[in-house]
Amino acid sequence: MASALINVPPRAKRGEIIEIKTLISHPMETGYRRTQLGGAIPRDIIRTFVCTYNGTEIFRAELHPAIAANPFIAFSTVATESGTLAFQWTGDRGFSETESVAITVD
Amino acid sequence: MCVVVLAASASAGEIPLTERRSGYDLMSRETRAMQDDDTANPGMLWVLEGESLWNKKTGDAGRACAECHGEARASMKGVAARHPAFDAARGRPVTLEQRVNLCRVDRQKAPPLAYESKELLALTAYLARQSRGVPIDVAIDQRTQPFLDAGRATFYRRQGQLNLACNQCHDDNWGRRLAGNVVPQAHPTGYPLYRLEWQSLGSLQRRLRGCLTGIRAEPYEYGAAELVDLELFLMWRARGMPFEAPAVRP
Numbered sequence: 617m618a619s620a621l622i623n624v625p626p627r628a629k630r631g632e633i634i635e636i637k638t639l640i641s642h643p644m645e646t647g648y649r650r651t652q653l654g655g656a657i658p659r660d661i662i663r664t665f666v667c668t669y670n671g672t673e674i675f676r677a678e679l680h681p682a683i684a685a686n687p688f689i690a691f692s693t694v695a696t697e698s699g700t701l702a703f704q705w706t707g708d709r710g711f712s713e714t715e716s717v718a719i720t721v722d
Numbered sequence: 723m724c725v726v727v728l729a730a731s732a733s734a735g736e737i738p739l740t741e742r743r744s745g746y747d748l749m750s751r752e753t754r755a756m757q758d759d760d761t762a763n764p765g766m767l768w769v770l771e772g773e774s775l776w777n778k779k780t781g782d783a784g785r786a787c788a789e790c791h792g793e794a795r796a797s798m799k800g801v802a803a804r805h806p807a808f809d810a811a812r813g814r815p816v817t818l819e820q821r822v823n824l825c826r827v828d829r830q831k832a833p834p835l836a837y838e839s840k841e842l843l844a845l846t847a848y849l850a851r852q853s854r855g856v857p858i859d860v861a862i863d864q865r866t867q868p869f870l871d872a873g874r875a876t877f878y879r880r881q882g883q884l885n886l887a888c889n890q891c892h893d894d895n896w897g898r899r900l901a902g903n904v905v906p907q908a909h910p911t912g913y914p915l916y917r918l919e920w921q922s923l924g925s926l927q928r929r930l931r932g933c934l935t936g937i938r939a940e941p942y943e944y945g946a947a948e949l950v951d952l953e954l955f956l957m958w959r960a961r962g963m964p965f966e967a968p969a970v971r972p
Binding site: 621622639640 | 761
């Protein structure tokens, strides 16, 4: 699966509020379901999502079993300087996914 | 005389062409926004995956889809909107999923992909995406007419323990509620689509099988002639409506 879709405006004015939208492919298995034979399906979810802007953490989210598959997370920040927005999702079974996007601020 | 009266009453419930509405129109504003924004539409995850599969060499022939078909944006535009389409070798209409697998087996010398597998959904989603906005136009001629008639017969046939036919909900009672859900007109304008209930992308046949289970009928197998014919009839019934894959539905 294509892992993540990220939408960040490529250019912004200094001080402008920008919206960041992220969508990641993940089953978000709750751990409460069972197979047809009654065996427990182990939990497999994303636990945390972190966004850093030039190394500074600007957004963090904790995810829980009630969140649907393929979590969509949107938030906003203030465009302060040109640089990189880095995104990291970590979860059960050693799941870890990173993406980064460049932004130009003028 | 009696026959004429019966025929007239049987078709009374059909939805006039101008009053047809996509399931999109019956959704909440939030779900519509999700479909409209490519960065919020989870179906796009499959489309991106399909794009990489399109360009990947596979099978004993070692060829990628792109080597024969080129740029999908141009060569595949409108293709999903005219399937199921007649296949001369098989002597019957085939769905987009079957067409992909025929190409894999005959040309790429690769094993067919399983129905509802990630790869098949990804490829069909990528193909269907190229037809967004194209009016649905399945070819009805002498060769496909018998299959269209068979699909129509399935649509109007009462089935299952609840003894319901498709038209009893989707022609006669669309727009009303079945439990908490609005009954749509059942126009397959956006398949394969992301269904929030499934938390995944799925094909039209998955949806049809779900409906059959709902009326407590035994669902036909994936790829069964009955499902393909029904798919053909539904696409004909939605003729001219714009294609919107990958759609999002509740």
